[in-house]
Amino acid sequence: MNGLIQLSYARSSLLTCVFILLICSLAAGYMAAFMLGEKRHRRILGAYTLLAVLGASVMLHVRWNLDQMMEQWMLVALVFFALAITILGARHIEQLINRFFSQPSSMSVQQSFELPSTGICFHEPNGQPLMSNNCMEQLCIKLTGEHLLDANELWETVRAVSRDRFIDANGDELYQVVLDEPTLADVESGGSTRAFAFTRRDFMMSGFPIFELKATDVSEQFALQRELETDNSRARDLNRRLAEYGSNVDAIIREREVLSARMAVHDEVGRNLIAAKRWLQANPAGAGTPIEAQAAQEAAQLQRDMTQSLRLMLASDDHAPSGTADNLQRLLDAAAAVGLSLEIEGEMPPIGSSARELLLAAMRECTTNAVRHANASVLRVRVDSLPDGYVARLDNNGTAPDGPVHEGGGLSSLRRLVEPMGGSMDLQWEPGFLLTLSVPNE
Amino acid sequence: MDANMPYNVMIVEDQALPRQLLEMLVKGNERYRLAYSLDSAFAADVYCTIHRIDLILMDVVTAGGANGLDAAARIKRACPRTKIIAITSMPEYSYIERARQAKVDSFWYKEDNSMDILEVMDRTMAGESIYPSSTPEIRLGNASSYELTERELEVLREMTTGATNAEIGEILNIAESTVKVHVKHLLEKTGFRSRTELAINARICGLVIADE
Known part of the structure; x- marks a missing residue:
């Protein structure tokens, strides 16, 4: 009996040692998790530690009379309990150990921080830098002329001097800053402009907000971008000249056609002259026979053709090149021809502007409608010039429509012209037909 | 009468x-x-x-x-x-x-x-409708106008306005790369050295006329 008790004491002291070891390693794990900021491991290991302490205190407070069934089972339960906590805790501690060794060493942190093409600075919301590298320090001196003491100030400077602003794939703002324009000597020596893209994001670390300010060297991309811009502007220039040429080419074609028409007339005159001359040579003495009479008739016809051709040629010389008249004048002429007078109040948009062409198209539609449907004699056009465009109201003195104006072919195609340009068109039929057109400046 | x-x-x-x-x-x-x-x-x-x-x-x-x-x-x-x-x-x-x-x-x-x-x-x-059976044949560089496909002519017409490939693609609802291929074919067929030369000549001969 005594021996058994001895045995049980030996067992329980072994178990005590196991528990003490267990508590120590769990507590160490807990501390490690705390240091590494691993919240989950910390919480779980803390709970295990407490459980181990509980188990140990249970063990120390029992007398261990193994003859009693209950205490025997309790001992077995405690052993299993210790085993279970050991296994479970070991998993967490192993994970923590792995975690610790995968953390960069202080040396590697320093190395990555000194990469010359990337500037980085962690700072507090008030701008106080927590950690920054040499590159960011250099950038700060270059941009603000001061050492990096206030990261917020640096950020504001970056935003102020940045050449371009982008939104990257993550939706963060990216500011591109060009450090110095290359001098000719730089370019010759192969150097180029240095450009950095700055971005800033904030995150929480151990419950505190932290800002991360990053500057990436984008000199190469910038050089390419600049090259592309130069190419594009050259292409734009070419396209502009082509468009200009396109507008002039009408005049060139017209001139060429007139020239070819004149040449044709000239040919005709020449042929007529030759024919007349031949006839005169063949009939030196004049007409007599019926055949000769017919020939004389033909000659006279030729003579008439020739005169007409000549007249035509001369007339075309007198004509100034057409196409100079304005469409407003054309519309006024047309309206006058159908007995409608146009009363324009206010200033029409300038000649050549798309606002003018749109307004003229509207006036033409209203002219035909006023004549066809309203039997009007006056079309009134009130034009208001606004800072960003024109508003025109068109009405007539004819009979009002019976009901809502059906937007037939003309009006609907007018709408199709106006709306893509950012203008709008509104139709009223009471008390009389009124079309309100607003067109923006180009 | x-x-x-x-x-x-x-x-x-x-x-x-x-x-x-x-x-x-x-x-x-x-x-x-x-x-x-x-x-x-x-x-x-x-x-x-x-x-x-x-x-x-x-x-x-x-x-x-x-x-x-x-x-x-x-x-x-x-x-x-x-x-x-x-x-x-x-x-x-x-x-x-x-x-x-x-x-x-x-x-x-x-x-x-x-x-x-x-x-x-x-x-x-008298009630008849008279249309020419075809457009007149026009020389554009080394090519006859009959040799050009309808799509190529459409691209050519937009080119005369000075539009870029991207803009042409947008107007005609085709990919920019497709436009490039058409332009390349046009240059090959006509033998012009640049797209500008091609566009100007196309405009002059009146084969394609873009609306103002």
Whole structure:
């Protein structure tokens, strides 16, 4: 009996040692998790530690009379309990150990921080830098002329001097800053402009907000971008000249056609002259026979053709090149021809502007409608010039429509012209037909 | 004889010489009477509102940036009984199709020697619709206009406005890379060295004409 008790004491002291070891390693794990900021491991290991302490205190407070069934089972339960906590805790501690060794060493942190093409600075919301590298320090001196003491100030400077602003794939703002324009000597020596893209994001670390300010060297991309811009502007220039040429080419074609028409007339005159001359040579003495009479008739016809051709040629010389008249004048002429007078109040948009062409198209539609449907004699056009465009109201003195104006072919195609340009068109039929057109400046 | 004779004719033509020739032709024929002679299609439809115009000789490219086919469509919508003959010296291939869509009655090329305009006028007034069977053949660099596909011509037309490949793709609803391929084919077929040269020559010969 005594021996058994001895045995049980030996067992329980072994178990005590196991528990003490267990508590120590769990507590160490807990501390490690705390240091590494691993919240989950910390919480779980803390709970295990407490459980181990509980188990140990249970063990120390029992007398261990193994003859009693209950205490025997309790001992077995405690052993299993210790085993279970050991296994479970070991998993967490192993994970923590792995975690610790995968953390960069202080040396590697320093190395990555000194990469010359990337500037980085962690700072507090008030701008106080927590950690920054040499590159960011250099950038700060270059941009603000001061050492990096206030990261917020640096950020504001970056935003102020940045050449371009982008939104990257993550939706963060990216500011591109060009450090110095290359001098000719730089370019010759192969150097180029240095450009950095700055971005800033904030995150929480151990419950505190932290800002991360990053500057990436984008000199190469910038050089390419600049090259592309130069190419594009050259292409734009070419396209502009082509468009200009396109507008002039009408005049060139017209001139060429007139020239070819004149040449044709000239040919005709020449042929007529030759024919007349031949006839005169063949009939030196004049007409007599019926055949000769017919020939004389033909000659006279030729003579008439020739005169007409000549007249035509001369007339075309007198004509100034057409196409100079304005469409407003054309519309006024047309309206006058159908007995409608146009009363324009206010200033029409300038000649050549798309606002003018749109307004003229509207006036033409209203002219035909006023004549066809309203039997009007006056079309009134009130034009208001606004800072960003024109508003025109068109009405007539004819009979009002019976009901809502059906937007037939003309009006609907007018709408199709106006709306893509950012203008709008509104139709009223009471008390009389009124079309309100607003067109923006180009 | 038709009770409406002589037919009232309107001439829309912006070049002085052809306009005078047409005027002379109409005045010199007892079947026709010259009602109006205009240099631009811009306000042509206004004249048709109250005046009876039986026939319009409508140039396609007219002064004031007005396209005769647009005006023809407006007139045909309001007065379907007015006969319209589209006349042009521009070989732009799409004009024929657009004229048909505008319900233009007949189409006549100024350089067409096979039939004179008076015959076209008479037959049109008699109810016929006369269209050329094809556009005139035009040389563009080393290529004949017949060798170019419809898509290539569409790309070419946008090129004459100075549009970039991306813009052309957007207008025609095709990928920019496809536009590039068309331009490459055009350059190969015509033998021009640059797209600018190609565009300018295409514009000059009138094979493609972009609306203003």
